[in-house]
Amino acid sequence: MEDPISALVGAFASGLGISDVTMQLLIGSLGLLMMAFSFHRHSEGYSKVLAIISWPFIGLFFYLYSGYFVEISDPVLIFMTAGALPAGLLISYWEWVSDGSENETIVWLRGFVVWSMIPYYVVFGVPHLNMAFVQFTAVSAELMLEFAGFSGYEIGSMMIERHGEVAIPVSDWDGNRFVLSEPLGEGGFYAPMVNGEGESVVAFILACSALQSMAVFIGAIVALKSVHWKRRARALVIAIPTIHVLNVFRNAGIVWLTDTYPSWSLAGIGIFDFAHSYAAKVASLFAMFLMALALFDLLPELHKHVMKVMSPIVKLRQFLT
Numbered sequence: 397m398e399d400p401i402s403a404l405v406g407a408f409a410s411g412l413g414i415s416d417v418t419m420q421l422l423i424g425s426l427g428l429l430m431m432a433f434s435f436h437r438h439s440e441g442y443s444k445v446l447a448i449i450s451w452p453f454i455g456l457f458f459y460l461y462s463g464y465f466v467e468i469s470d471p472v473l474i475f476m477t478a479g480a481l482p483a484g485l486l487i488s489y490w491e492w493v494s495d496g497s498e499n500e501t502i503v504w505l506r507g508f509v510v511w512s513m514i515p516y517y518v519v520f521g522v523p524h525l526n527m528a529f530v531q532f533t534a535v536s537a538e539l540m541l542e543f544a545g546f547s548g549y550e551i552g553s554m555m556i557e558r559h560g561e562v563a564i565p566v567s568d569w570d571g572n573r574f575v576l577s578e579p580l581g582e583g584g585f586y587a588p589m590v591n592g593e594g595e596s597v598v599a600f601i602l603a604c605s606a607l608q609s610m611a612v613f614i615g616a617i618v619a620l621k622s623v624h625w626k627r628r629a630r631a632l633v634i635a636i637p638t639i640h641v642l643n644v645f646r647n648a649g650i651v652w653l654t655d656t657y658p659s660w661s662l663a664g665i666g667i668f669d670f671a672h673s674y675a676a677k678v679a680s681l682f683a684m685f686l687m688a689l690a691l692f693d694l695l696p697e698l699h700k701h702v703m704k705v706m707s708p709i710v711k712l713r714q715f716l717t
Contacts, residue, residue: 401456401481402463417559417579420460427453428513435506435619438499447506448491454509455484464582469669472677500622501704507619516611519602520584523573526602527554527566527585533647534587534600536640540648548592549651555599557583589651597655598668606643609684610636613691616698623697631694635687642683646676 402416409419430450434443458480465473487505494502519525534551541549556571557563559579566585571578586599613635617628650671660667665674692699 399463402460405456405460415559415579416460420457421579423453423460424457424513424517427451427457428510428517431506432510432514435503435510438503438506444491444494447502448488451484451488451491452481453484454513455481455487468673469665470673470677472673472681501701503621504619504701505705507621508615510615511618512611512615515614516607519607521576523571523576523585526576529605529607530554530585530587530600530602533605533643534589536644537600537647537651538589540644541651544648544652546652549597549655550590551600552588552590552596554585554587555583556585557581591655598651600647604643604647606639606646606680609639609643609680612684613639613687617691617695620695620697620701623695627695631691634694635691638687639684642680646680650676 405419405423406416409416412419414422427450430446431454434447434450437443458477460477462474462477462480465477491502519529531551531554538549538551541547554566555563556566556569557580559581561581563581563583563586583599584601586601588596588599590596614632617631617635620628650668653671654668657667660670662670688702692702
């Protein structure tokens with residue numbers, strides 16, 4: 397049974413003569429544009445109205461990814477994307493009823509979303525950057541495997557999967573390399589990795605680069621407008637390289653496990669899906685939690701905002717218990 401919200405968006409896209417993917421990007425772009433104005437012009441009277449309108453748009457944008465994560469059985473990302481729309485509606489209501497006492501935290505939350513989305517979609521929307529991140533991710537994993545004594549892996553030619561079309565080598569693609577002018581498929585730009593026998597093991601895509609995790613910390617730190625830029629830069633220098641290093645270990649581990657135990661399964665879940673969608677996700681979330689604790693010590697202002705955002709959840713828990 398098709399999700400009614402996704403079906404409604406799809407019907408609206410068909411009416412406009414565009415693909416569902418393009419419609420989703422338009423929804424996200426509109427929400428991001430309004431949110432950017434509400435953050436950078438937060439002292440203006442219209443900023444609150446723009447924020448109230450933009451939160452549901454951004455929530456819907458992320459919600460529309462949930463169908464894909466259902467297909468690939470990724471429970472963590474299903475939960476996060478499916479919860480984006482109700483979360484967007486709740487924050488929009490919070491903006492509406494706010495009397496100004498929490499204005500600083502609300503403005504930070506707007507900036508957090510804006511500066512989390514901008515880095516990712518700049519990279520995603522510029523094919524040269526997109527491919528560079530994918531290639532760098534694949535090369536980093538290959539070097540880590542060689543360093544650990546597992547040589548023989550090679551990176552294949554960069555491929556591109558466009559929406560509704562079969563994948564082709566990037567060398568055969570005549571699209572714009574500076575601005576993405578057509579919707580990509582699920583794989584997008586990807587670099588396959590093969591083992592010593594020439595068998596394909598995994599394919600590295602942009603999502604494998606941990607750019608999403610980096611963007612979360614970039615947004616949370618950059619949005620602290622009241623904090624001196626040197627302190628924010630110091631926090632970024634700590635967070636971004638640490639995420640990359642941890643991600644290299646993660647990717648190398650997934651490649652090795654997938655290649656070494658191809659027949660392993662647990663309750664019908666293969667080794668790749670288990671390592672990628674379960675074990676690595678849990679480990680990544682735990683690592684991000686520890687990094688957040690370290691950053692709270694460096695940036696207590698960040699801790700204050702996070703606690704205010706979480707205060708409704710804490711109050712609900714106290715009420716239920």
